[in-house]
Amino acid sequence: MTSNHIMNTYARLPISFKTGKGATLFTEDGTAYLDAVSGIAVCSLGHAHPAISDTICQQSKQLLHTSNLYNIDQQTQLADELCELSGMDEVFFTNSGAEANEAALKIARKVANQKGIQNHKVIVMNGSFHGRTLATLSATGNEKVHQDFTPLVDDYIRVNFDDIEAIQAHASNPNVVAILVEPIQGEGGVHVPSDNYLTECRRICDENDWLLMLDEVQTGIGRTGQWFAFQHENLLPDVMTLAKALGNGMPIGACLTAGKANAVLVPGNHGTTFGGNPLACAVALSVLKVIKAENYIEKVAQQGQAIRQQFQDKLANNPHVVNIRGKGYIMGIQLDSPCANLVAEGLAQNLLINVTRGDTIRLLPAFVMQAEQQAELIQKVVGLINKHTGQ
Ligand SMILES: Cc1ncc(COP(=O)(O)O)c(C=O)c1O
Structure with a gap:
């Protein structure tokens, strides 16, 4: 849904989400999207976390x-x-x-x-x-x-x-x-x-x-x-x-x-x-x-390093990858050319990613992202990068 009454301060993607669960967002028709943006590093515990929802209900009463x-x-x-x-x-x-x-x-x-x-x-x-x-x-x-x-x-x-x-x-x-x-x-x-x-x-x-x-x-x-x-x-x-x-x-x-x-x-x-x-x-x-x-501090430290290592391994032969950097669950993959279009291409593959400074894919996964979702994220992002760079 779009509106002429929203001030035009964001170049928004043509999609809105109705519900969320963990690291997944759903559109009104139930289509699922793997969320590696987390509301720009906000929803670290994922969407609709039961403890957070309970607290909101209890406190609001x-x-x-x-x-x-x-x-x-x-x-x-x-x-x-x-x-x-x-x-x-x-x-x-x-x-x-x-x-x-x-x-x-x-x-x-x-x-x-x-x-x-x-x-x-x-x-x-x-x-x-x-x-x-x-x-x-x-x-x-x-x-x-x-x-x-x-x-x-x-x-x-x-x-x-x-x-x-x-x-x-x-x-x-x-x-x-x-x-x-x-x-x-x-x-x-x-x-x-x-x-x-x-x-x-x-x-x-x-x-x-x-x-x-x-x-x-x-x-x-x-x-x-x-x-x-x-x-x-x-x-x-x-x-x-x-x-x-x-x-x-x-x-x-x-x-x-x-x-x-x-x-x-x-x-x-x-x-x-x-x-x-x-x-x-x-x-x-x-x-x-x-x-x-949930010991997320240790998990984020360890798994963040493991995810970055997988990106390093899988992109090692791609000469257009300038740098893979980050700490824990804030990660950047810099390419040697502008890649803002990868956001829309990710969306077409039911994946939400972010690009900063024009040439850097930024990933901010939720701490609750499951192992198979992490594998999907890595596989899709590597695929997007290889296609973009003609590898
Ligand atoms: C490092 C840093 N400082 C400040 C801000 C501004 O925060 P807010 O958008 O909540 O005002 C941001 C937002 O992206 C940020 O990343």
Whole structure:
């Protein structure tokens, strides 16, 4: 079904889904599609997960919303759980990833104000994605996202991702207050940095009294085979943002702080009507419970590596495959030519995949994807790539 009344902000595929179960989506006539997109890294526990559906039913019968004028027990409990899992100290809940990043950027601004810095700067990465609000689109390292929305918020210094020397070069700049970086660039083409990249970012932040702010909106909540992608190294950020998989489809985001970023925002500085409501927080608590009960962190780490290895093996002789990269269940297969058409070709084979940056197939399977579905995914994606590249 299409409508002339939907604002034309998305080039949508000509399909809609009526129901879902696990890693499968169904159209109204019952046709099944294997979903390797998971609502762009949102539905990690798949569609219509029984525990999540039960939580939504139960909580909706008890209480949906009171506002942040009062304590919200589910919010308190969720903050405790997230801090225990991450080592962070404080949480502000939002409704989306962009809002979580806005909170992070406001913390950086307030710290700059407290330091008496007039023209403060946050170091951000080329190729990054942080959201579509004015501050977050300005922080984003993609000119297509900036286009038509100048003047941008002028708070950013841009450097190349995974280039520590480029960051170090700004160490003498007294206006810098923070680094904002994704542990793995998702929208930017699934770029995994060098092993010690975040540790080195941490070191530079410590040496210069900057905040290390990690955007884990796409990588957080188990996607990379750790609860949070920074846990592949041995460090703690000052700020971390989450959203996407935290609610498995229930809109919720979070901005977490530690150390010198704690207690920066005080009453009157920031707020939200819906953020952290009982329903969203109850669902997020349920998400964490299922991930723990099913040992998904270990499974995603192991199976993600096994899936990538199979792609490596099966595509080893295809000279048009530039690179196969990823961690856990975020995977990118870069080709040497544009391949956005593979999305439609996948759809014609009842497979949902995504292409970023024009030439990189991005796969974000649900943690619940069954072994035979994984085999189908690999076989179909390899077939699509070989056909596309004439192999
Ligand atoms: C790393 C990252 N940050 C922020 C966002 C924005 O999140 P939202 O669309 O929930 O505002 C996204 C969305 O793709 C993202 O991948």
